[in-house]
Amino acid sequence: MAGRGGGTGTSPPPGQGVGAETRRRPQPQPQHELAGPGPAAAPRRPPRAERRQRAAWMEPAPRRCPAGRPGCPRRCCRRLRWRRWALAAGLLGAAAALALYAGLPEPAAEPRAAAGSGEVNVLLWWEPFGRPRGTADCRRRYNITGCRLSSNRSLYGEAQAVLFHHRDLVLHDQELPQPPPPRPPRQLWVWMNFESPSHSPDLWALASIFNWTMSYRRDSDIFVPYGYLYALPAPRPLVLPRKTRLVAWVISNWNEEHARVRYYRQLKEHIAIDVYGARGLALPKGNVVETVSAYKFYLAFENSQHTDYITEKLWRNAFAASAVPIVLGPDRANYERFIPPDSFIHVDDFPSPRLLAIYLKFLDKNKANYKKYFAWRKKYEVHITSFWDEHFCKVCEAVRAAGNQIKTVQNLASWFES
Template sequence: MAGRGGGCPPPCAGAQPGQGVGAERRRRQQQQPEQQQRREQHARAGGGPAAPPRRPRGAERAAAMEPGPRHRPAARPRCPRRWWRRRRPRWALAAALLGAALALYACLREPPPAGAGAGPGAGAGAGAGAEVSVLLWWEPFGRPRRAPDCRRRYNITGCRLSADRGRLGEARAVLFHHRDLALHGAQGLPRAPPPRPPAQIWVWMNFESPSHSPGLRAFAGLFNWTMSYRADSDVFVPYGYLYAPPAPRPFSLPRKTRLVAWVISNWNEEHARVRYYRQLKEHLAIDVYGARGLALAEGGVVTTVSAYKFYLAFENSQHTDYITEKLWRNAFAASAVPVVLGPRRANYERFIPPDSFIHVDDFPSPRRLATYLKFLDKSKPNYRRYFAWRKKYEVHVTSFWDEHYCKVCEAVRTAGNQIKTVRNLASWFES
């Protein structure tokens, strides 16, 4: 069959004259009379029957292969190039399929253009390399601030922060501070026109405890994200945290000349911290600074507290994850051992080592706590154990409010176009 065998199907297009089967047959017929005449002449000369001419070695096999009426010629005519192309359709098909597969693989690996899929209000998009616009609807507590340089301070790029409400339509996220929201009410929120862009993220921002966050139930189903000190917030920004530096620096404990300090600005006899203080001071001398006590030394809280061995890090209310600057700045940054009153010990241990603080719940009464603090005052090795964690960790105190704004930018860039709604803000935050 043509296209399957080793030769071309006869007749082969493009063959030269005299190279076909018929031409070979005519040449052999012309040679036969001349051979017969030479044999007759040899017989008349007495040489006997004319012997066939001697063939070289291997000629018998070659003679058997000589072309005859039923054989193809020994030298096949070369096929034209176009016939060769027709004989390899499988190779051409395989090459075409391979090329298509490589093209598809390259398309799948190519990243989408920045901002692809972003809806109105997405600004330049939330992809890597795209700039994110964040609008602050109210300056917290009505105090204007200069927009921070997120790249220089926190290595967060692509953030454009503004308090200009004229940029509402282009903002990818809008921040609403709860204390100002409670003050102005729902009528202070953006109103149509323009309509709220479907891809715009409204972020509820609050760093007060539930005990000092009124009006939560009025804002159900209004916000997309939450930002607070709670670890389960959409944007988690704690008051501080510990981190392991690349090369730990040696820790040097400041000289301690006093025993216990407490700094308080909001004095309320109904607070658990004030009630506990009144019981503790009956067994232990405590220096109080702030509204009801001594004036802070020049340099502020950290400079003043660094001279004390212990600091009362008492929160104004007790709620999940509500661990404020009273621990991170007033105690840790001042190198004083914190005596904490807030959420349960297990909650503290989610963020700090168990041997870095003293919890009031560890003792059955304020009197027993006072006895233990006096013991540590006299036992230097036992007191220094509360600083063992300093060999591994450094303290970061969150900067209000610059770090919060930049963290929102970072969260928006990471989340892309994910949109959700906080259905019941109060039940979550008060839990």
């Protein structure tokens, strides 16, 4: 995660006005440090103005936290900064602000365009990870018409939805721009995030700011998974690439504290594993799918274990490469909401890594049993989500389908971390 900040460090601490800051000067060095060898000069009592200056430098006024915490920690200030910014932009409005603090019901928003009518304008407040992208052709790629995507903030007043990418929101939280003009009554603010809760800091500061969520979570307002299966119009014969190797793993973020690294270290004691990436072999031309397709099994180990957090490690690295995924992530039941139960092997299916290794060696010698893990391929194909074009286009589709529905996400952290 890139460092946060961007401030110059010249702002006065909470509880002190600007005037107090401008009166301060660097503290004069003690006389004996400037004088060099020789007898020390007789101490003198500094003038009243100098005493006041020194006191202001050494003993600043106590910092007060608006939330009642001593020392005004950044956590508290960040929540207030975002809430004030959202209120100034007109996200909640005066009546909704009262509802936020007094528990009153929110007022209904002005109705949006009826479903299926008109053009939908979507504004991207920050380009994800600061990387500018061309405009997606939603009609050609996803059959979504009437979708206008832009990162030009001058179009704020025309946007039906504004997207805020969580990583960039956290990065820029201390250098937020001046609030935009008052929010149009029908405009929606959408929180967008595709990292797991373990890698999504400061969620607690975003309560009652956004209208919608967009993530890999199935219960998001706009659900965009890393991939999915779709039915073929007719069954097809099963053809697998030639398999010459046993187990592969591609990893870029090596962390000894992660469950996946700990499990790998136990598993490799009982079976050979070819590791590519951070601590292993170089990928030929960086091609994951082509490399993994020579292996029978792939370790689709997630960097953290959370509800619905099933990433490209399964969809692309394993499924697209026609390797049987060995998964470590949410529980088996969670995987089975998205893929057939006989399409993968879960580490929880075995009491120990040693027994898993024995089973993999068994499948290696029994072709018929191994091929059962690909029976689903006769009826389904894999779709791998395209970052970020598909996500932006999905917002247009969701806005048009929502009609007059309106809400505010009251506790983002409680939902996403559940």
